[in-house]
Amino acid sequence: MLLFRGPHWDRGLTPDQLQQAMDKVMAWFEGLNEGGKIKSAQPLGTQGRIISGTNGRFVLDGPFAESKEAVGGYLVLHAANLNEAVEIARSMPTLSYGVSVEVRPILAECPIFQRHPDLVQRASERAVQAEQLWVAAAA
């Protein structure tokens, strides 16, 4: 997964520069798409909320719109390995305008769950038991 950070890279560009940059971005994206490299991709709206605290009792506006760290969009790649994903990320045109790209392997299972395999095993067993009880009760 590529996370594009810094959604305001267009600030300070002239209309011509912006048009050129957009043409490059579109060509880059189309090239990847035609090569079958793109599984999914979406830009994100700049508005959002940050939820924290027990039962989500804090709801703040966010992310910080001006932040260079804010995620502006994402792209899920079909890549053979991290190296290929990094090479694709390095070819992204807006790097020249201050965007940074975070490249993260997608996992089938959460690393926190992986650190506690015994607990996950027990949780799955309980879920199966509960379903069996439910099926037995319904029969």
Next chain:
Amino acid sequence: MSTTSTAKSDYLLLFRGNVWDRGLSPAQLQKVVSDWMAWFERLKAEGKCVGGNPLEDEGKVISGKQRTVADGPFAESKEAIGGYFYLTVADEKEAIEIAKQCPGLEYGSVVEVRPVADECSIKQRAQEYSNHELAGATA
């Protein structure tokens, strides 16, 4: 744009913080792992969550005109994105209500709720510039 009550919007939940399991007792971990699995399964069954994945802790960050590749994100961070859910819900209110149910919240996990945009806002801006130019040319 549709204004019927059946209109659906897409939101991305970004789960921030990838070390919130540290310091939890086995019983607390057992509960949060079970609750999280049940939460994800329920949202999928309800058709409100159409996808979701954890991300590997390790990754790369690419930035600058030189396309510098650094290890990242910071492996242990409250800000690091640990995974995401892709939601299809009625509106932002429903997305926030779902985010508030995240079982990791009481242990310090933070959920960022972001609308998925149809089109990149920067592309729209470039389009507006070129429309303006065309209007100027024909005036």
